[in-house]
Amino acid sequence: MSNSMMRKTQKIVIVGAGPGGLAAAILLAKSGVEVMVVEKRATVGGRTSTIEREGFKFDTGPTFFLYPRVLREIFAAAGRNLDAEVPMERLDPQYRLVFGSGGELLATPDLQRMEQAIAALCPRDAAGFHRFFMDNRNKLDRFLPFLENPFDSWRDLAKLQMLKMLPTLRPWSSLDTDLRRYFSDERIRLGFSFQSKYLGMSPFTCPSLFSILSFLEYEHGVFHPIGGCGAVTLAMARVAQDLGVKILLEEPVESMIFDGRKATGVKTASRTLKADAVVVNADFAEAMRRMVPNQLRRKWTNERIASKRFSCSTFMMYLGIEGIYKDVAHHTIYLSKNYEQNLRDIEKDHVLSNDPSFYVQNACVTDPSLAPRGSSALYILAPVSHQTPNIDWPEQQLAFRKTVLAQLSKVGIEGVEERIRFEKIITPKDWQLDYGLHQGATFSMAHNLRQMLHLRPHNRFEDLDRVYLVGGGTHPGSGLPVIFESARITSRLLLEDLNVQPRWAEQATLQPAPMYEAAS
Template identity: 70%
Template sequence: MKKQDRRAVIVGAGPGGLAAAVLLAKSGVKVTVVEKRGQVGGRTSTIERDGFKFDTGPTFFLYPQVLKEIFAAAGYDLDREVPMTRLDPQYRLVFGAGGELLATPNVERMEQAIAAISPEDARRFHQFLNHNRNKLAKFLPFLQSPFESWRDLAKPDMLKLLPLLAPWKSLDGDLQTHFQDERIRLGFSFQSKYLGMSPFRCPSLFSILSFLEYEHGVFHPTGGCGSVTRAMARIAEELGVEFLLDEPVERVMVERGKAVGVKTANHTLSADAVVVNADFAGAMRRMVPNSARRKWTDERLAKKKYSCSTFMMYLGIDGRYDDVSHHTIYLEKNYKQNLRDIEELHELSAEPSFYVQNASVTDPTLAPAGQSTLYVLLPVTHESDKVDWARETPRFRELAIRQMEKIGITGLEGRIRTEKILTPSGWAADFDLYKGATFSMAHSLDQMLHLRPHNRFEDIDQMYLVGGGTHPGSGLPVIFESARITSRLLLEDLEIEPQWEPQSNPMRGISLVGAAS
């Protein structure tokens, strides 16, 4: 078989699968993307109801550099294909313990905002930025490389980083070296929720998340984040990628330990490689017989730690709340108890913290004239025997509406014109998320790097993984990085030269087998 006749099937049209489709097609592989839902994007898709548009999951775009490089490699300009607005302020933080912080990428104004709460901490803001700029620069090559065994962790360059990464510290513990006021630390650590984790358990490495916001910006794509994945799918099609929508994969076909294609109700698709861009635990249990998995068996998957879930409300309303920021995060005074309720007790908080996106103050395309959208997220436990969502949903909805009054969203009930609610049970049913965990496996130290499912799947030859369930982890820029790592490995195994690597850097394909944070 000629190299240009090589075929790959990608299971799932989420952002990681779409990025891999673009990169593989650009290198001459014949790619088919099989998606169970009727639209592309996975959790990065658009919900449309009664003329209103909502992001399903991610509501902002962080560190667009990775996707810019992927678009450029395919011959496209991200800025032209997907117009984005850099937000300033980036978001408003409201503390139940008192005070608030209007987070801005303008360093001088941010220092002033911090000083209004803690003058001493304001003087340390520059120190925080410099420390994390150094941390990111030195760790970036490892985020851009596959981790396939403990030997990758034991490389001399990695061992030299240990004092800087301080893996023995939590994120909050690391921030204590910069900020004394707990509210300020929460302002630079709530981003651990992007990984579905508590800042008191999340590894200290992830202080780079808040740094990325201030250094590289928080962006709103016009039309929402779903516009990004729609553009990616269009580009993939222009490169020759075939899409099969409304086509759930029943099983990955495995012969003599190798993935040789996939089976759906309507198609049997043979392939030289299968890329799975679906929730890892859910996909393995549904698509791959337990007997075919040596390491990642059902029994082992059940013992792993999983992220939190989210209770979602997508509300189309009359009028607008112009005094409410594009992004608002409310951190209850009992925030630590909120986290304990989620991670340890697996029950619902009496006064939950929450997040609201009021994107219509920036983007009028999301709602009919004179109306607007509200996206409301409350972090909650993943599926648990302690919470019956069929019974709890009405009560928790009322609680969420009362909580929103704390950020100035009053009189909401009478203004709602369309509404959709998604609970952990809904995430599990509609998106095949194991336990309804919206951020896949937790990013604890014992489930990171080589201890996460590998990009080149270790249980089955010719099978590869992209997305938040594999290395490097969750979050859109990191997921795009996983696509670059996985695509390089797949092409290497097929003995095909990537057609999207910068020719001026011959070492990139050797030392950086993926790309970035």
């Protein structure tokens, strides 16, 4: 049988229509295989979707777009232009940081203005910004090839190129310790390390590698997709369907079907879907426990999963507000006066803080389409512990809501409660029950050194045959850019196993990035 005829017969089922599943669907369909995406919710996108009520629109989870290069290349592989499909606006300032210990920092991608902003807080730290920027540009350039390839064993770590990078990566240092080489003021260090919360981790324990997160913001931009991040996954679904992908909504997968240890499809309440391979885009821990019998998993058993460290969770408030906060930044972050204690409350003591750090998105100052005329859509996020017996959310939710609303005055947002016209709250318990996140951990397994690279569940899942993983639970990890990269890695491995040539590698002609993509 010819290779072209084989491609027509290959059938792939993808469990979950989140960003990783949709990216994999595009790449696999482009390569000629038949793809069906099965999603339990009523819309695509998973947590990268839109909550739309009474004329207000809110991003469910991610609220900004970082490092668009990967998704631009995936769209280019499908013959589409991401910037034409989803217009995006680069933000300047990127966000406003308010320090509970005093002072604030208006983060801008204009490097000269950023040095001046740092100098206003701590004059001696301004010079460290240029060194930080150049060192992390080098770090990202050298480490990027490793983020773009699978890690299957410790042998991948022992490669000569990886060993040569150890002085650059400094794996023995935490993020905060590494930043001390550039900045003496704790507030400045927090300004370049709070991004570890994108991984659900503390900068005092997060590996120093992740200094590249804040660097990416300044080098490549913080973007707002018009219509919110949910517009991105809707566009991905359109592109996938144009390539022939079928998407089933409101169809929870109950179990995977096996012939021995080989996956042969999935079963929902209403149908059985046969497949030559299964891609899991659902939360790894919950999906394995629910869909695969424990005895079939040699390494990632229920007991092994229970022994792992999971990230923090988030307390979410989506508020439709009467009136417009014109003087409130698109992104505002408040960092608790005693930030270390706040993180200890979340990660070690698993209790609710009296002075919680929080984040507010006031996207209507950039994108008025997100609320009715004369109104605002406020998105408020407070990092909290994942599910724990120490916190009874039905009992404590109302009091914590009051605490978070009171905190808003610390960033200059007054009179919110009397202006609320719509309100939705999501707690860690909701993340677990409604969104299927193990322990309600919104960033999956923690990204410590014992749970990174080959120590995360592999893209080609090591316990089962013809089962593949995409998303934050596998390599490279959490965050939209690396989730898209996981889709590329996984798709290449899957096609290799099916003896199908990827079609995107030679056909993706990347459109030049807009001029605003270049660093100032």
